Amino acid sequence: MKIFGDTNSGNCLKVKWVCDRLRLPYRWIDIDTMKGETRTPEFLKLNGAGQVPTIELDDGRTLAQSNAIIRYLARGSELIPADAYAAAKMDEWLFWEQYSHEPYIAVCRFQMVYLKKGISDLDPEKVKRGHAALARMEQHLAASRFLVGNTLSLADVSLLAYTRVAHEGGFDLAGYPSVRRWIGEAEGMLGLSPAR
The missing domain is CATH 1.20.1050.10 (Glutathione S-transferase Yfyf (Class Pi); Chain A, domain 2)
Known part of the structure; x- marks a missing residue:
């Protein structure tokens, strides 16, 4: 899995923290939002909204919005209450x-x-x-x-x-x-x- 994120963004760090806590393997791809790197044609193919974080799963599917991403990554883990x-x-x-x-x-x-x-x-x-x-x-x-x-x-x-x-x-x-x-x-x- 690839995480496209900016380490200055709390929304991006949420995704990293969940992966680290659950020991999920990932490759971090640093995106500098202040330099417009979310507006390049390559990035907009991954996320048409031009926002980080965005993840790309091993099968090529992508997912955006920090809370949707962490909800997906943590399914079945102790980070989501069973009740x-x-x-x-x-x-x-x-x-x-x-x-x-x-x-x-x-x-x-x-x-x-x-x-x-x-x-x-x-x-x-x-x-x-x-x-x-x-x-x-x-x-x-x-x-x-x-x-x-x-x-x-x-x-x-x-x-x-x-x-x-x-x-x-x-x-x-x-x-x-x-x-x-x-x-x-x-x-x-x-x-x-x-x-x-």
Whole structure:
């Protein structure tokens, strides 16, 4: 399997982390999104939307969208709860991550790290909604070890990707102790060095 990804992207790292956790063999093909490498004719043949991550399976089929990819790769593993309701709760977090978390936390980070904007230049609504996402996670994680019960699932992998680097987007995690505890535990279980 080939993973076409940019290591600066949390969405791409999710795929790598799942493969590494489950010991799935892959070849990483580095794609620099800032240099327009997702817009080349060759890449657009793999993914007409021109986005990473994209995987190419051994039989030549391709799959895009980070949460769809990790859902496919982790089928039958401990990263997806066996209980149908718990699996649906995991999916609930996966959908929430792409709609209510990533558009704010990741976008603010992108603007600060890659576009070199200052905190005062960020859209106040994005900042407000990013804090709302972190507050929701804090409330949930104050009562639960992981996002779905007491075991690591794809929900944790997905939300860890940008939450662990939220500070790079101007989000101070000091006020979110349960989120910080969860980040450390999830990073440890995935064998990741702590985010700086």
